[in-house]
Amino acid sequence: MSGQLEEAKVAPAARTRRRVLTIGLGVAAAAALVAAGIVAVARATRDGTPPASTAHVVTAAVVRTDLATTxxxxxxxxxAGAVTVVGAGTGSAFTWLPSPHTVIRRGRRLYEVDGRAVPLFFGRRPAWRTLALGVVPGRDIAQLEANLVRLGYADRSVVTIDRHFTWQTAAAVRRWQTAAGVTATGAVAPGDIAYAPGPVRVGHVAARLGTAPQPGQPILTATTTVRxxxxxxxxxxxxxxxxxxxxxxxxxxxxxxxxxxxxxxxxxxxxxxxxxAGGGGGGQGAPGxxxxxxxxxxxxxxxxxxxxxxxxxxxxxxxxxRARHVLAVPVSALVALAGGGYAVEVVDARGRRLVPVRTGLFADTRVQVDGAGLAPGTRVEVPAS
Incomplete structure (x- = not known):
């Protein structure tokens, strides 16, 4: 706003400058200040002509803007989110576990059992059965196929993401197993993969290196990577x-x-x-x-x-x-009229005159106004400091 201020001509010393109304968050607050005697009531002559002033003043432009209070x-x-990774297979020992705060993404090692990495695949259904040719159709098959496609082990034009474990699905599984350095059986057991809805950020690691994994055992807790x-x-x-x-x-x-x-x-x-403090029913009105x-x-x-x-x-x-596309002036430009209400003091080629205004939303240092003849660019008087 400082770039919009300019010096205004000041009347002779015999003139008495009004004091400026200071308003915080709204009309109600202003009324309370007036009632308390904190805000000086501004003046206006019977014909609306402002009296003289000796104060050093500047002007600010009326602007059209959006206002909001918070x-x-x-x-x-x-x-966001909470994920608990639970073991689904058995083995002799955990041979690798992630550190807290590690971010694990699709296809990456989440933990390791007996030297075999258990990767993270995305999905909301936990692994609960062995998936292989001849298995009963189910949504867990579609979940596996979607991950194989995303990781590049299956072509969407060849492997249909559905509830059926086909020869094409088995071939994609073997390609993944070969890349992982394990025996390419074409079947996936429950402990071979861990599922989570998306990338995870490791929180607490419950399992310990060297201990034997057990089905249903919490291995680690994590969150999503969404802030x-x-x-x-x-x-x-x-x-x-x-x-x-x-x-x-x-x-x-x-x-x-x-x-x-x-x-x-x-x-x-x-x-x-x-x-x-004693729980004696102080109620919400009690201190603290x-x-x-x-x-x-x-x-x-x-x-x-x-x-x-x-x-x-x-x-x-x-x-x-919130008020959108409204006229606004600095709060300090408001003048409290002796008969009630507010005005702004317009300064233009015709001189200085009070223009009564209706106030709207108060936001930070500005207030929404509506008054006869006010438009963007109209100069109104404000205190110099």
Missing amino acids: TQVTGALGF QVRAPLPVTLGYLVHRGDPVTVTLPDGTTTARGVITSVGRVATPGQSGD ATPATVTLLVRLRDARAGRSVDAAPVTIDITSA
Whole structure:
């Protein structure tokens, strides 16, 4: 806005300059300040001509813009989803296990038993039976075929991704087994592959090197690689948010922001805590009381945002009100009229005059206004500092 300011002519010293109304977040806040005697009531003569002033003033242009007000909630940056990898086969010992924070992608080794790598394939169905020629059709076959195609061991024009294990499917399995350096049987046993919905980021490794794997044994826990913010949202703010709404997330450094989208708004509230340390029913009005909350989940649009940290507190800016393509002036340009309401002091070739305005949304340092003759570029008086 500073680039739009210019010096305005000032009347002789005998003129008395009005004091400027300062308004924070809305008309209600301004009214409270006036009632408290904090805001000086501005003046206007009967014919609407502003009295003289000795204050050093400048002008600012009326602009057409979008305004928005935000509500902030505090959350924690982390990763979405939770995956537990459970053993499905047997062997003598785990011979390799991943380190925490390692990212495992499709076809890569997830862990190793008896020197044989168990790769990660993508899918939501766990391996539970041996897949080979003659097996009963099922969705787990389609899941296997989709991975063989994506990894290049099968041609989509040859292998149909369906529920049937065919000779073409067996041939693709043998190609994969040969590339992996294991016996090419054309059959896949439950312990040969581990499934997860997508790439995983290893969290806690429960298994230990040298110990024998057992069916159903938790081997490791992981998350997806999608950055996510989880925040407790007071239920009183629930009306502001909906799945799919865009939000802005301020990252741990306190200055960098990232775009996000709300993916989930919880439907089960967690009770707040009473401010009464003794649990004697102080209620939400008691000192230190916290409101009931629901869980808010936000996905960051840029997977690289915040990648320097694994987990950290962040702030979510939720739009609570918005006005598009409206006229706006600096809040400090408002003049409180003696008879109620507000005006702005227009400065143009005809001189200086008060123009009554209707105020709308207050956002940061600007306020939405509507008044006779106001247009983008109209100059209005504001304090110099």
